[in-house]
Amino acid sequence: MEPESFGRRDFMKLAGLGGVVLVSGCASTMGSTRSGADTDFYFVQLSDSHWGFEGASINPDARGTLRKAVAAVNSLPRRPDFVMFTGDLTHTTDDPKERRRRMTEFRDIVGALEVKEVRFMPGEHDASLDNGKAFREFFGETRYTFDHKGVHFIVLDNVSDPTAAIGEEQLEWLRADLSKQSREARIVVFTHRPLFDLYPQWDWATRDGARAIALLQAHDNVTVFYGHIHQENHFMTGNIAHHSARGLMFALPQAASQPKRLPIPWDAGAPYKGLGFREVEAERSPVQYAISELPVG
Amino acid sequence: MRVQRRMLLRLGAAAGLAAVAGRFAVQAQPSPRIVRITARKFTYEPAELTLRLNEPVVFQLTTLDVVMGFSVPDFGVRGTIVPGQTTEVAMTPTKIGDFTFLCDVFCGSGHENMDGTLHVVA
Numbered sequence: 250m251e252p253e254s255f256g257r258r259d260f261m262k263l264a265g266l267g268g269v270v271l272v273s274g275c276a277s278t279m280g281s282t283r284s285g286a287d288t289d290f291y292f293v294q295l296s297d298s299h300w301g302f303e304g305a306s307i308n309p310d311a312r313g314t315l316r317k318a319v320a321a322v323n324s325l326p327r328r329p330d331f332v333m334f335t336g337d338l339t340h341t342t343d344d345p346k347e348r349r350r351r352m353t354e355f356r357d358i359v360g361a362l363e364v365k366e367v368r369f370m371p372g373e374h375d376a377s378l379d380n381g382k383a384f385r386e387f388f389g390e391t392r393y394t395f396d397h398k399g400v401h402f403i404v405l406d407n408v409s410d411p412t413a414a415i416g417e418e419q420l421e422w423l424r425a426d427l428s429k430q431s432r433e434a435r436i437v438v439f440t441h442r443p444l445f446d447l448y449p450q451w452d453w454a455t456r457d458g459a460r461a462i463a464l465l466q467a468h469d470n471v472t473v474f475y476g477h478i479h480q481e482n483h484f485m486t487g488n489i490a491h492h493s494a495r496g497l498m499f500a501l502p503q504a505a506s507q508p509k510r511l512p513i514p515w516d517a518g519a520p521y522k523g524l525g526f527r528e529v530e531a532e533r534s535p536v537q538y539a540i541s542e543l544p545v546g
Numbered sequence: 547m548r549v550q551r552r553m554l555l556r557l558g559a560a561a562g563l564a565a566v567a568g569r570f571a572v573q574a575q576p577s578p579r580i581v582r583i584t585a586r587k588f589t590y591e592p593a594e595l596t597l598r599l600n601e602p603v604v605f606q607l608t609t610l611d612v613v614m615g616f617s618v619p620d621f622g623v624r625g626t627i628v629p630g631q632t633t634e635v636a637m638t639p640t641k642i643g644d645f646t647f648l649c650d651v652f653c654g655s656g657h658e659n660m661d662g663t664l665h666v667v668a
Contacts, residue, residue, distance in 0.1 A: 341652075341655050341657075342655065343654055343655075374655075378652070411613070411651050411652040411653070412615065412626070412650065412651050413650065413652070446619075449619035450619050450648065451648075451658075509659065509661075511659070
């Protein structure tokens with residue numbers, strides 16, 4: 250039997266790859282398929298690779314972890330429809346030349362991904378010191394939308410403004426975009442920072458994120474995937490599920506679990522612990538997202 | 547005309563009372579304590595402060611290099627600190643404990659460690 254004839258999660262179990270599987274359910278069941286393109290599919294979320302970070306006690310394989318992640322994605326038994334990087338591709342630097350050097354290296358490494366579509370968005374380390382200028386040179390717009398097999402994807406930029414705000418103009422753009430979507434539309438939002446106040450004491454928030462959530466709340470089937478906090482977190486605001494991803498350079502402690510938000514030191518007994526990426530299977534009926542967390546090493 | 551004049555007198559008396567009341571109100575309210583904090587990449591000086599419960603403070607904030615933030619999420623106050631200017635943030639600590647203040651304007655590699663603690667005591 251070919252792997253494709255299994256359900257995706259069944260195959261994951263057989264392959265022994267699956268981490269925690271969590272289903273992000275949404276309210277409604279879609280009606281009949283509007284077009285043949287509205288089929289189930291899956292994508293991969295990679296986040297917070299912080300290319301350029303140095304710190305042997307945190308990650309002695311700082312120059313190898315991203316390559317390992319690329320290899321892990323390439324070895325998946327089925328190709329994802331696309332890969333989404335949710336920000337902090339590079340670690341920040343005050344030197345614009347060094348920033349571009351890091352982005353060049355990052356782009357070269359992820360160029361080895363054997364996936365048809367690879368999409369990017371910035372984190373504050375990529376964009377906050379120059380308002381996204383270098384990021385746009387390398388990866389294009391910092392906010393955009395696209396549609397894939399019946400799902401409307403919205404990439405929101407809450408990092409090009411160093412004050413961690415989405416801003417009036419982008420909120421208006423979001424409002425206008427959402428006005429073209431039906432109440433039942435399947436909508437996925439990618440963002441770097443959490444849109445809700447996860448833990449503002451560690452800057453884990455978006456200053457005007459509540460306004461974006463209020464706009465999204467008018468729709469029944471919205472799910473948010475984000476990065477920034479280098480660990481899994483699953484949270485509901487009303488009917489919107491928010492899922493943060495692990496990072497690819499260092500893990501961070503749980504909110505408020507210690508006085509400082511310092512990276513978790515490398516564990517030689519469990520290399521790459523806390524690092525990883527995820528698969529998200531978008532299922533059409535009922536509308537839900539099956540999430541599988543996968544390790545790097 | 548006479549009516550207008552009487553109204554003016556009444557208004558004048560009311561204003562006088564308001565002024566007196568205002569003076570009493572000012573006397574009843576203690577002057578805020580001024581607390582100066584200097585920011586620089588990626589520290590605050592001082593980074594630890596002890597405040598008294600219910601004693602109003604005004605933070606006078608300056609930065610020695612780049613634009614910084616000063617945020618105390620537990621008390622819902624914040625300000626942006628611009629080089630060459632003094633930013634004032636008023637706050638009254640209404641609960642006892644240790645509370646984080648932090649930079650909420652991304653300022654470079656080290657931004658994540660730029661914070662301090664307010665110790666609020668009785």
